[in-house]
Amino acid sequence: MEDMIYIKPHHFVDILTSFGTGRVRFEPHPYGHAVHIVAEQILTNRDVTLRIELGADDICRPCEHNIDGLCDDTIDTSFRPGAPSLKRDWNLLIDRRWCERLKIEQGHKLSARELCRRLRDLAGDITDIYREIPARLTADRARKLEEGIRKFPNDQSPYYRARDIFAPGMYGPRCHSSTIVELKNGDLMAAWWSGSYEGATDVVIKAARLPLGADTWEPATTVADFPDRFQGNPVLFSLADGRLWLFFAVIHFRGPKGVQIMFRESTDLGRTWGPMREFATEPGIRTRNHPIIMPNGEILFPLHDQRTGSSVFLISGDLGQTWEMTLPCF
Numbered sequence: 001m002e003d004m005i006y007i008k009p010h011h012f013v014d015i016l017t018s019f020g021t022g023r024v025r026f027e028p029h030p031y032g033h034a035v036h037i038v039a040e041q042i043l044t045n046r047d048v049t050l051r052i053e054l055g056a057d058d059i060c061r062p063c064e065h066n067i068d069g070l071c072d073d074t075i076d077t078s079f080r081p082g083a084p085s086l087k088r089d090w091n092l093l094i095d096r097r098w099c100e101r102l103k104i105e106q107g108h109k110l111s112a113r114e115l116c117r118r119l120r121d122l123a124g125d126i127t128d129i130y131r132e133i134p135a136r137l138t139a140d141r142a143r144k145l146e147e148g149i150r151k152f153p154n155d156q157s158p159y160y161r162a163r164d165i166f167a168p169g170m171y172g173p174r175c176h177s178s179t180i181v182e183l184k185n186g187d188l189m190a191a192w193w194s195g196s197y198e199g200a201t202d203v204v205i206k207a208a209r210l211p212l213g214a215d216t217w218e219p220a221t222t223v224a225d226f227p228d229r230f231q232g233n234p235v236l237f238s239l240a241d242g243r244l245w246l247f248f249a250v251i252h253f254r255g256p257k258g259v260q261i262m263f264r265e266s267t268d269l270g271r272t273w274g275p276m277r278e279f280a281t282e283p284g285i286r287t288r289n290h291p292i293i294m295p296n297g298e299i300l301f302p303l304h305d306q307r308t309g310s311s312v313f314l315i316s317g318d319l320g321q322t323w324e325m326t327l328p329c330f
């Protein structure tokens with residue numbers, strides 16, 4: 001499915017204007033609209049496809065003022081007496097002017113980077129777009145927008161939001177060894193071990209999902225519970241064909257050969273999981289980091305061989321049907 005964001009032109013302009021002030025983190029708004037989610041999507045992927053929308057867009061969708069696709073909110077007209085008081089009329093007026101200025105129209109699809117380029121090349125004097133607002137107020141907005149436009153296409157600084165997935169203690173006194181992947185549909189899935197303490201036999205592997213566009217993680221489920229054994233080091237890996245793999249290590253007894261890597265596969269993006277089975281490694285080798293796809297298409301899976309204290313790699317050239325182990329790396 002193509003990633004696409006429905007957006008009003010002035011909402012995109014507002015995001016770039018905020019970005020121009022140095023803001024990269026947008027908080028949820030009391031109205032419940034989704035500017036924080038859409039801004040995150042755009043700042044994370046500047047090539048994301050935007051579809052120009054003059055009605056309710058992806059920001060409006062969850063907003064409490066979005067009544068069957070129509071905004072019922074009003075605007076403050078005290079400093080713009082010539083503006084219509086209904087927000088939907090004001091927005092439409094402004095968005096139509098932006099459309100004319102940027103040579104776009106309802107339903108037009110273009111990347112965020114391209115829309116930014118049009119703003120750079122075509123926006124000109126924006127006091128005319130917001131002509132009901134005193135020019136000195138719009139001049140300040142214009143400066144911030146200009147800075148946002150300048151930074152947006154080339155800014156390589158990583159975008160991130162740091163937050164707890166769940167409240168501390170929600171899934172046991174200890175949660176550790178987290179792993180996270182983006183699934184084929186854009187959802188995020190995280191897994192970790194959860195239990196009394198590292199080494200305890202009540203530890204299980206938990207997993208939870210953040211659906212694409214959502215701001216709240218779904219409740220965690222247990223995806224591996226090997227009876228009477230400690231299990232840890234979960235590693236998730238999402239393949240381009242939609243398969244999702246979970247690897248983890250089970251400790252059968254203390255000592256270099258006491259660990260075995262286990263494996264489960266999901267073919268429905270982590271909703272259900274196939275049987276748990278031993279993975280194609282000898283006892284004594286355990287998971288540590290997630291696999292990567294190499295430029296030639298082979299999967300490289302880094303592991304730790306605790307018998308020798310070395311790193312080893314499994315390589316698969318057939319998407320996991322067979323694996324070949326490299327010599328140890330010290």
Ligand code: SF4
Binds near residue numbers: 072073091
């Ligand atoms: S335009 Fe109206 S419906 Fe849309 S986000 Fe703003 S207040 Fe909510």
